[in-house]
Amino acid sequence: MKITEECFSKVKKDCFKFIKSQETSTEKFGNKEGMLKSFLIPMCFWIAKKTNSKKPYFVGLAGGQGTGKTTISSIIKIILEKYFKLKVFKISIDDFYKTRKERLNLSKKIHPMFATRGVPGTHDIQIMLNFFKKVKSKNFKKIDLPNFNKAVDDRFPKKNWYKIKQQPDVIIFEGWCVGAKAEVNKTLKKSINSLEKVNDQKLIWRKYVNQQLKTRYKKLYAQLNCLIYLKAKNFGLLQKWRLKQEKKLWLKTKNKSSHKIMSKGKVINFMQTYQRITQNMFKYAPKYSSIILNLNSNHQIKTIKYNK
Numbered sequence: 001m002k003i004t005e006e007c008f009s010k011v012k013k014d015c016f017k018f019i020k021s022q023e024t025s026t027e028k029f030g031n032k033e034g035m036l037k038s039f040l041i042p043m044c045f046w047i048a049k050k051t052n053s054k055k056p057y058f059v060g061l062a063g064g065q066g067t068g069k070t071t072i073s074s075i076i077k078i079i080l081e082k083y084f085k086l087k088v089f090k091i092s093i094d095d096f097y098k099t100r101k102e103r104l105n106l107s108k109k110i111h112p113m114f115a116t117r118g119v120p121g122t123h124d125i126q127i128m129l130n131f132f133k134k135v136k137s138k139n140f141k142k143i144d145l146p147n148f149n150k151a152v153d154d155r156f157p158k159k160n161w162y163k164i165k166q167q168p169d170v171i172i173f174e175g176w177c178v179g180a181k182a183e184v185n186k187t188l189k190k191s192i193n194s195l196e197k198v199n200d201q202k203l204i205w206r207k208y209v210n211q212q213l214k215t216r217y218k219k220l221y222a223q224l225n226c227l228i229y230l231k232a233k234n235f236g237l238l239q240k241w242r243l244k245q246e247k248k249l250w251l252k253t254k255n256k257s258s259h260k261i262m263s264k265g266k267v268i269n270f271m272q273t274y275q276r277i278t279q280n281m282f283k284y285a286p287k288y289s290s291i292i293l294n295l296n297s298n299h300q301i302k303t304i305k306y307n308k
Helices: 002-020 030-049 071-080 101-108 125-136 194-199 204-214 216-223 234-251 265-287
Strands: 059-063 088-092 144-145 161-163 170-175 224-232 292-295 302-306
Touching: 002 030, 002 071, 002 144, 030 059, 030 071, 030 224, 030 292, 030 302, 071 170, 088 125, 088 161, 101 224, 125 144, 125 216, 194 204, 194 265, 204 265, 224 265, 234 265
Parallel strands: 059 170, 059 224, 088 170, 224 292
Antiparallel strands: 144 161, 292 302
16 A cells, blocks of 8 residues: 555656546546556556566557546556656557548448448558567667547648657557457347448448458457456447547537537447447456456446456
8 A cells, every 4th residue: 555655646746637638627537546546556566567678568458439548548658657667658549540541442342331430440450560560679660650630530641640769668559449359250140230230231341340350450459468448337328428528529629610520419320330349348358358447337447357
């Protein structure tokens, strides 16, 4: 407990400052101190113990839309850097989405639903595999990585990309489908929502997505050293949180006319493309994740479980 207190006193200011930047006038974080002391600081001790000076330690962080992956991964980064003096690089799988043009090509070639970003198959796997390989290399050289602008649904220009100038000790790789596994073909047959039922009657879209998980994504996720999973109670809660997120994005956007902020109907529709994999992860991810953070319906961490 003493060591947790010591760590807390050193990181408190920076963590609280970051949390404040994520709040809006109506949405405030509850029990910040408890979240840090009971869950996130002990988790950082667990991660720091596993790091190795020879190559980066890869932390996968997954959870459905709106679970707070960006917030939690940002706080983990602050603690690891400030208290443990580790070099940490954090990136989202979302930054590796294929460009708008590439997704439109995919939608013409495979299935119209691939114009919508999100599911496996809409990311540039090759860039991710190259990044994982280069960042582990003994002869590390600087790496530039894409930065995706969700407001315009395309990548930022190259001048705004991420630049890694020195080899990190820890890489946090976060995303809603990070660590997701393919499902058995038998379960693919039954549509789980109206979007699948109407737009994917021949199962082309879901079979292609599943095949991607079975092959290229499996190869990518096999390189993670651990997986942290943020588990929400159900899909309905995720929809509620995702709508709040969209509202927050709208409040923080300065030039509202040029940004594609989604309406409630669009968010619900958009999330239907995520539903199959998200629900599959609810069921199976807690069995193979290293750490599970169980969230209550107020969006707070309720319990933590270490599997290995």
